[in-house]
Every structure is written in structure tokens, then in C-alpha cells.
Amino acid sequence: MTATDSQTDTAAPAEPEARAEAPARSLPDALPLLPEDPPRVGDFWLRARLGANAAGYLYSASDETGRDAVVAMMAEGSSDDPAARDRFVLAVDELPPEVVLAHNDADDDDLALWVALGPVRPDDGSSAAADEQLIAERRGEDVLSAVLMDKIPPIGKVRGPDFRHYWEHRRRPGLFRIWPLPWPTALRPASWLAMILSLLTMLIIMVLAILIAWLLFRNSPEVEPEPVIPTPSNTVTVTITPTTPPPGTGSPTPGTSPSPTLTSPGRPQSPGTGSPGTPDPGDRF
The missing domain is CATH 3.30.200.20 (Phosphorylase Kinase; domain 1)
Structure with a gap:
């Protein structure tokens, strides 16, 4: 056996191993x-x-x-x-x-x-x-x-402009329907963390907004005058205290009551409350 034959026999068994380790x-x-x-x-x-x-x-x-x-x-x-x-x-x-x-x-x-x-x-x-x-x-x-139809061989000789479909410029993905909805199954742990942090941030902002509003308006004065709440019969009665006339002006004008009682529009006035349609200068609501 020559040296060449020995080298050939030695290299032959290594060939299957080379095939088995071929890269993917x-x-x-x-x-x-x-x-x-x-x-x-x-x-x-x-x-x-x-x-x-x-x-x-x-x-x-x-x-x-x-x-x-x-x-x-x-x-x-x-x-x-x-x-x-x-x-x-x-x-x-x-x-x-x-x-x-x-x-x-x-x-x-x-x-x-x-x-x-x-x-x-x-x-x-x-x-x-x-x-x-x-x-x-x-x-x-x-x-x-x-x-x-780009792999269909043309029939006859190719002449004229290339053929193109009329919808080739509309390359967005087609319409699809998902049911049931992919959320929240499709969320990964990182997505869950981001969603939880966003919800916590929104909650903190809401609490801060409520706290700021309370701090701004906690010492605000009450509304003057107080709102008038009508009775179930839709009648509002307001009692007005007469003012004391200044010295030297004399007594009040006869025919006027010092303590008039005002009723809501549409209801008759009590006798002695003055002529209708003449408001008292001291009336306030």
C-alpha cells in the first residue's frame, strides 16, 4: 500500500462526520x-x-x-x-x-x-x-x-407596456376580524408592566387633582345671599325688615305696611301690602 492509498483510506471515514455537522x-x-x-x-x-x-x-x-x-x-x-x-x-x-x-x-x-x-x-x-x-x-x-399571475409564461411575443393589476398600489394588509379580542392574551410581561404603571400614574394624577381642588376651595366664603329654596307649593316668602327713616324725615308714608310680605308672581297679594305693581325701595332678594 502506497502513501497515497493510506491517505485516501484515512480521509474516507471522516466524510460522513463532515456531512452530519453541515451548518443549517x-x-x-x-x-x-x-x-x-x-x-x-x-x-x-x-x-x-x-x-x-x-x-x-x-x-x-x-x-x-x-x-x-x-x-x-x-x-x-x-x-x-x-x-x-x-x-x-x-x-x-x-x-x-x-x-x-x-x-x-x-x-x-x-x-x-x-x-x-x-x-x-x-x-x-x-x-x-x-x-x-x-x-x-x-x-x-x-x-x-x-x-x-407573475409566473405564468406569456403566450406569444412580449410587446407593449408591462401588465399591471389595477389594485397593485393598494398594498396595505387586507381587512381582518378578531374574535375573541386579542387583549389581554397577547400582552407580554413587559406590556403588563407598562399597562399597570400607566394605570397607577392616572390614579395618582386624579388624587392630586382632587387634593388641589380641596385645598383651593376649603376656605372659600359661603355664597351671599344664600340660595332661596322654594316650598313644595312653589311659593317663596321673604320677610324684609324695614329700615329706620333718618331724623327729620317724618313717619313712613301712610298706606304702606312696614313689614310687607312678598309672594311669588301669579298669586294675589294680601290686603294692605300696598298698591300692585309698586315695588318697595327697600326690597331685596
Whole structure:
């Protein structure tokens, strides 16, 4: 056996180990969700954006049991086109049944269509988990490509301007409905802490406002004159003490009572209270 054969035999057993330790495929970077993205569709909570085009969006999602999936959801413009909705449903129906984890009803005309694709195992750094994730993403891209019809080969020669759908500029996520509401299940511990601190801050501000109002008005004088409270018969009686005339003015004018009694309008006056319609200069309410 030559030295060359010895080196060949020595290197042969190491090849399977090199294959076993092959690094996993790198997954494309996911983007965080935007405020316009739905937090949940069906039983799946959306975690990040994986891709987007004029037809819709790809999301990374998981349900309450921890099952991971890739969700393909139509955009606002494509979901309003009946023909685009039919292409989405047809593309989902052509997928193997075991890879379609869930989808909404095609009869919901007011909602955007979506489908959850899998199976996707948790990301443990292995190549198998990365392969399942990539396969699910490719299937979601195929569904959205069927809506756009961008992979259909043209018939004849390409001439004239490029074809574009009339709804391609409407790229916001389609309409969705959440029931039951995601709050407070979707809140993380940090969100719970922020919500509790905000409620405590509001409570402290309310207590301070009440305390400041009490300190400002606790020594305020009473309202003068005191408010007149009518009797159950809607009659208000006010007794006025006559003033003493100054010296040299003589006695009061005959025909006037020194202690008149005033009644509410609409009731007759008592005899001797003076002529009607002539107010006493000393009347005060």
C-alpha cells in the first residue's frame, strides 16, 4: 500500500462526520410587525413579516399550542378583486392537504383570505427545521404568485407596456376580524408592566387633582345671599325688615305696611301690602 492509498483510506471515514455537522441553511431575516398588521388571524398569532408583494404578505406565526406556521394573507387591493380571490382559493386547493393547517372561509367577502402553511418545527438550529421553514415560505410565495399571475409564461411575443393589476398600489394588509379580542392574551410581561404603571400614574394624577381642588376651595366664603329654596307649593316668602327713616324725615308714608310680605308672581297679594305693581325701595332678594 502506497502513501497515497493510506491517505485516501484515512480521509474516507471522516466524510460522513463532515456531512452530519453541515451548518443549517440561513433563513431570511424577518421584519417586525407594523401597526397596520393584524395581531392575529384565526388561531394563529402573527410574530413577524417574512415577505410581501402586491398580492399580500407572508407572516411567521404560532398558535396557542406553540405550533409554528407560515401565514399567507391577501393585501387590501387583491382581496377586493373577486378574480384574485378565486385564484388564491384555487392555489390553496392545489396544495397537499397535510400542509394546509388552517384557512378562513372563502365566502367572507368583507375579509381578506389567508392560509396557514406547515408543518414547521421550532427553530432549534438544525437543518431540518430550516428546511421546513423554507418549504412553507416557498408554498406561501407560490400562493401569492398565483394571485399575481407573475409566473405564468406569456403566450406569444412580449410587446407593449408591462401588465399591471389595477389594485397593485393598494398594498396595505387586507381587512381582518378578531374574535375573541386579542387583549389581554397577547400582552407580554413587559406590556403588563407598562399597562399597570400607566394605570397607577392616572390614579395618582386624579388624587392630586382632587387634593388641589380641596385645598383651593376649603376656605372659600359661603355664597351671599344664600340660595332661596322654594316650598313644595312653589311659593317663596321673604320677610324684609324695614329700615329706620333718618331724623327729620317724618313717619313712613301712610298706606304702606312696614313689614310687607312678598309672594311669588301669579298669586294675589294680601290686603294692605300696598298698591300692585309698586315695588318697595327697600326690597331685596
